[in-house]
């Protein structure tokens with residue numbers, strides 16, 4: 001079976017599957033990091049697998065464990081980071097639900113930590129009687145395998161031995177993730193209480209089918225605090241989505257302050273504009289639609305006044321170019337904030353093959369040696385897993401130092 005949408009293909013042909021790509025996806029997941037190679041191979045052989053391809057490169061995956069008559073379990077759903085935000089996850093799950101071998105089943109099940117709205121759009125609902133379900137669950141099973149001592153005699157443990165632990169195997173267990181999510185909930189309740197304007201913006205994003213990649217409420221509040229602490233009057237944001245972080249930041253501005261936000265997707269830019277108008281911030285914020293690199297070049301060409309705070313939260317491949325442009329549009333004292341710089345710990349790995357991770361690493365190298373940037377980064381855990389934020393302050397120096405292009 002093959003389905004084509006633009007440059008993407010979904011195929012169930014097992015010969016097309018790229019096992020090393022699947023292993024790479026799962027190493028980043030919160031549920032199967034550390035899965036041994038043989039267990040993975042077995043799991044692929046025993047399931048109906050769906051690969052998503054961009055040309056010949058595999059960029060997405062999921063598999064269905066099923067008897068093809070009464071029951072199916074959907075799992076290991078993954079879309080590579082640079083391809084997210086285009087509705088590919090929803091297309092993949094819709095393709096699964098429509099697969100001829102999965103028609104007439106009595107039950108199709110899945111478990112998810114944070115993607116309920118995605119699955120809801122494909123027809124899934126919370127179980128009507130959750131109390132009826134029971135399980136034997138070993139959430140730490142791959143971690144246990146990875147930590148077990150190597151086999152005593154050479155070669156004896158070839159089957160049982162785990163892959164060398166990947167950096168993405170961040171010792172994350174379900175219990176830890178649950179705790180991080182609960183703590184985020186408590187911090188929100190204390191420090192970022194329910195807000196109808198922000199809730200409406202988030203709901204509009206969900207309704208429009210946007211992926212859940214906006215900052216969490218506690219991070220939104222953190223951005224607002226940074227903007228207030230720096231007394232920002234002009235803010236630049238790269239990566240708008242539906243304007244959720246934009247609202248947090250714009251609220252910190254004085255009445256005559258200005259926020260410019262850049263978004264490549266015209267539909268998202270429109271939705272953000274609507275959300276900002278509903279939030280009463282329409283006149284304070286300008287949403288510029290188009291590739292950020294081009295919008296930044298236009299701002300530079302127009303000799304835009306320097307920004308006091310720059311928040312970078314778009315495609316990670318271009319992270320370094322975004323910081324370079326932020327510097328060109330800054331003054332001494334400008335604060336540059338870059339989101340998602342830890343990426344489940346994968347930032348320490350030069351061989352992930354993930355353009356987003358490579359982009360962040362290249363940005364880190366550039367910042368580390370830049371004479372006008374003094375930076376640090378904080379690792380974060382929370383409802384969205386393990387990540388981090390970089391903060392850099394622009395220091396005095398020749399305006400063009402280190403700026404290319």
Ligand SMILES: C[S@@+](CC[C@H](N)C(=O)[O-])C[C@H]1O[C@@H](n2cnc3c(N)ncnc32)[C@H](O)[C@@H]1O
Nearest residue numbers: 214215239241244245263264291292313314315
């Ligand atoms: C993580 S989301 C931004 C989330 C938003 N800052 C928030 O927290 O509410 C990243 C956004 O960047 C946009 N984006 C990706 N590549 C871009 C590019 N080259 N130029 C401008 N925007 C881009 C995506 O369309 C997406 O809406």
